[in-house]
Amino acid sequence: MMLVYLVIGMAIVTFIPRMLPLVMLQNVTLPSYINRFMGFIPYAALGALIFPGVLYSTGSDHLEPAVVGCITSIILAFLESNLIIVVIGGIAGAFMMNMIFL
DSSP: HHHHHHHHHHHHHHHHHHHHHHTTTTTOOOHHHHHHHHHHHHHHHHHHHHHHHHHHHTTOOOOOHHHHHHHHHHHHHHTTTOOHHHHHHHHHEEEEEEEHHH
């Protein structure tokens, strides 16, 4: 029974900080430049979460293939390719460079 109380307490502690700003600030209008800035936050957070993993995806002693794969993915994404093509291109770039370095 103690576990149930623990789970309920954790749910409340997690729910309150997420819900309180939504309830308290629902009638507040922000300036347009802040709204525009807030639109970029998901992209920055995603990049900060993914980029370190990309650099160590081929092993800590082989950084060059990971960098080539990352650059290949960035170029394909900049050219507005399909997401699957971007991922496969990055894997292929890292694989080819891994074959050269090994």
